[in-house]
Amino acid sequence: MGNNKEMATVSKATIGRLPAYHRYLKEKQAEGERTISSTAIAEDLHLNAVQVRKDLALISSVAGKPKLGFDVEDLIADIDRFLGYDNVSDAVLVGAGGLGSALVGYGGFKNYGLNIVAAFDSSPSLVGTTLHGVHVFDVGELTRLVRRLNVRIGILTVPKEAAQGAADALVSGGVRAIWNFAPVHLSLPANIAVKNEDMAASLAILSKRLAEILSNEK
Amino acid sequence: MGNNKEMATVSKATIGRLPAYHRYLKEKQAEGERTISSTAIAEDLHLNAVQVRKDLALISSVAGKPKLGFDVEDLIADIDRFLGYDNVSDAVLVGAGGLGSALVGYGGFKNYGLNIVAAFDSSPSLVGTTLHGVHVFDVGELTRLVRRLNVRIGILTVPKEAAQGAADALVSGGVRAIWNFAPVHLSLPANIAVKNEDMAASLAILSKRLAEILSNEK
DNA sequence: TAGATTGTTAATCGATTAACAATC
DNA sequence: TAGATTGTTAATCGATTAACAATC
Numbered sequence: 001m002g003n004n005k006e007m008a009t010v011s012k013a014t015i016g017r018l019p020a021y022h023r024y025l026k027e028k029q030a031e032g033e034r035t036i037s038s039t040a041i042a043e044d045l046h047l048n049a050v051q052v053r054k055d056l057a058l059i060s061s062v063a064g065k066p067k068l069g070f071d072v073e074d075l076i077a078d079i080d081r082f083l084g085y086d087n088v089s090d091a092v093l094v095g096a097g098g099l100g101s102a103l104v105g106y107g108g109f110k111n112y113g114l115n116i117v118a119a120f121d122s123s124p125s126l127v128g129t130t131l132h133g134v135h136v137f138d139v140g141e142l143t144r145l146v147r148r149l150n151v152r153i154g155i156l157t158v159p160k161e162a163a164q165g166a167a168d169a170l171v172s173g174g175v176r177a178i179w180n181f182a183p184v185h186l187s188l189p190a191n192i193a194v195k196n197e198d199m200a201a202s203l204a205i206l207s208k209r210l211a212e213i214l215s216n217e218k
Numbered sequence: 219m220g221n222n223k224e225m226a227t228v229s230k231a232t233i234g235r236l237p238a239y240h241r242y243l244k245e246k247q248a249e250g251e252r253t254i255s256s257t258a259i260a261e262d263l264h265l266n267a268v269q270v271r272k273d274l275a276l277i278s279s280v281a282g283k284p285k286l287g288f289d290v291e292d293l294i295a296d297i298d299r300f301l302g303y304d305n306v307s308d309a310v311l312v313g314a315g316g317l318g319s320a321l322v323g324y325g326g327f328k329n330y331g332l333n334i335v336a337a338f339d340s341s342p343s344l345v346g347t348t349l350h351g352v353h354v355f356d357v358g359e360l361t362r363l364v365r366r367l368n369v370r371i372g373i374l375t376v377p378k379e380a381a382q383g384a385a386d387a388l389v390s391g392g393v394r395a396i397w398n399f400a401p402v403h404l405s406l407p408a409n410i411a412v413k414n415e416d417m418a419a420s421l422a423i424l425s426k427r428l429a430e431i432l433s434n435e436k
Numbered sequence: 437t438a439g440a441t442t443g444t445t446a447a448t449c450g451a452t453t454a455a456c457a458a459t460c
Numbered sequence: 461t462a463g464a465t466t467g468t469t470a471a472t473c474g475a476t477t478a479a480c481a482a483t484c
Contacts, residue, residue: 015426019418045403066441066484083422098320105316112418177428185263193431195424200237200330204301206413208233210395284460284465
């Protein structure tokens with residue numbers, strides 16, 4: 001039902017920029033701005049103004065006005081709707097160690113449409129405890145509980161040796177999207193969405209850029 | 219001195235894939251494999267074989283052999299050298315909260331050429347403590363200590379309100395690369411390398427892909 | 437009105453993939 | 461030798477940027 005063509009037509013690159021626009025617009029709104037130009041957004045976010053206009057046109061229902069720019073409130077509402085920020089989904093987290101605990105503790109994910117309803121771990125010292133209000137279950141119960149809770153999103157923060165097994169357990173329980181923080185390539189069915197948070201890749205890009213900058217100075 | 223043309227010519231996309239090749243090759247090496255074909259790598263990592271060959275050609279000193287493939291050990295050494303994994307750099311971390319503590323605790327960064335030598339926080343309850351062997355200093359000492367330690371890389375895991383100030387303090391101390399986990403756009407001089415770890419962007423991409431998959435099933 | 441800003445078409449840029457001869 | 465695999469050139473694909481008429 002309705003407009004789901006948008007999902008196919010909006011590129012990953014554009015989707016990735018939308019949260020930054022959203023944060024920026026919220027900030028401007030808090031400062032009392034009612035309208036904003038693509039030129040201003042582009043300048044502040046170090047983007048190209050045409051790119052900003054194209055991105056916004058893809059997800060927005062209202063057009064910008066020459067000379068005035070875009071209505072801040074409308075844009076925020078459009079991004080909220082497009083990214084599902086107004087429609088929170090449940091998720092479970094597997095691996096209640098340092099990173100997992102930090103993600104649960106962050107809490108801000110609710111603003112991004114994600115609600116962590118349960119955590120899992122294999123360590124007896126963690127099972128049964130509560131992490132920032134989220135109960136930690138034994139990983140043996142993962143598949144069963146995920147199925148019962150009807151959860152579609154799993155966050156993987158386990159050591160790499162445990163990642164594939166945990167991913168399989170999530171999928172068995174009916175999870176269809178996995179946010180993977182473990183440094184491993186997961187083998188999963190094609191109809192499962194996977195997003196790898198590859199810290200090593202980020203670090204590699206950063207350190208090569210640093211090396212380039214330093215070498216240009218000599 | 220030497221071959222620094224490589225830095226400019228290897229694309230960010232390629233650099234981002236290198237850590238995955240590295241992990242994969244280490245795994246194969248542990249399994250006793252001496253050689254590997256681009257076809258095999260591509261299949262296992264869900265990439266295109268030509269892309270794999272092009273990536274490897276950019277950073278490798280030794281050619282692959284028709285019928286045999288590439289020498290695993292040589293490739294690992296080449297990636298080690300190219301990404302600086304054999305040449306650890308010091309870094310400081312600002313923000314010793316949940317995420318910061320998790321990153322320090324991970325410890326695995328040393329394998330990726332990064333050594334966290336000090337942490338900073340503004341909370342009196344954290345200052346003076348030790349985080350997985352790393353001392354937590356008062357953020358007021360940040361600039362001075364960074365300068366004294368001659369550190370070039372800073373990791374930002376502070377709340378977003380504190381991010382710009384902390385980034386400025388890092389730069390004042392001589393830091394030239396910032397790995398930013400705070401959900402804000404930092405305004406910094408052009409000759410500072412910044413890598414934003416935008417969790418909201420990743421989550422947006424994942425959840426749109428999930429929505430797409432689910433809508434295709436109906 | 438004049439000019440800042442929009443939306444769109446065309447040009448450019450960069451990265452991925454296909455095709456294929458060379459070769460171990 | 462035959463065939464799997466390489467390295468490279470050409471084609472394609474997708475995303476970014478430039479140019480510019482429309483308009484508030």
